[in-house]
Amino acid sequence: MGNICSALLKSKDEIMDLWLEQQEETLKLKVGTFLTKEQLKEDSYSFFTALLEDLKYTNLDTISLDSYADSVKVLKEITNDRAIRGSSPIESFIFFFSLKNAIFKQLKEEFRDSTLMNEYFTLLVPLLEQLSLEALD
Numbered sequence: 001m002g003n004i005c006s007a008l009l010k011s012k013d014e015i016m017d018l019w020l021e022q023q024e025e026t027l028k029l030k031v032g033t034f035l036t037k038e039q040l041k042e043d044s045y046s047f048f049t050a051l052l053e054d055l056k057y058t059n060l061d062t063i064s065l066d067s068y069a070d071s072v073k074v075l076k077e078i079t080n081d082r083a084i085r086g087s088s089p090i091e092s093f094i095f096f097f098s099l100k101n102a103i104f105k106q107l108k109e110e111f112r113d114s115t116l117m118n119e120y121f122t123l124l125v126p127l128l129e130q131l132s133l134e135a136l137d
Helices: 001-012 012-026 037-056 065-084 089-110 116-137
Strands: none
Touching: 001 012, 001 037, 001 089, 001 116, 012 037, 012 089, 037 065, 037 089, 065 089, 065 116, 089 116
């Protein structure tokens, strides 16, 4: 687990930049309507920080959402806050799943060893999917 967390921490700034860029591009008509760029950045940073913190102390081989309570809490707060401001479930979906794309792109850039990159990504995808489903519940 430490290796995945270390890889993500090492690339945290790059992942955040990619993630924000993808969200802004996808939500370009919505940013400014229900969400400012500052709120988008704050939401993204809050969730990614909580996720990295939870990853430090958990095992991805068996995903227990109890181990990711902080991440789930942050996601639910973001989802609820955005819903109150008029965001649709699709826009929340974009928030969650654009992170997968940013992580994959950065891990691909970072690791020339595609086996290791695939291993990391294979472990992270089910977690991100479960977290997003929990937050949208």
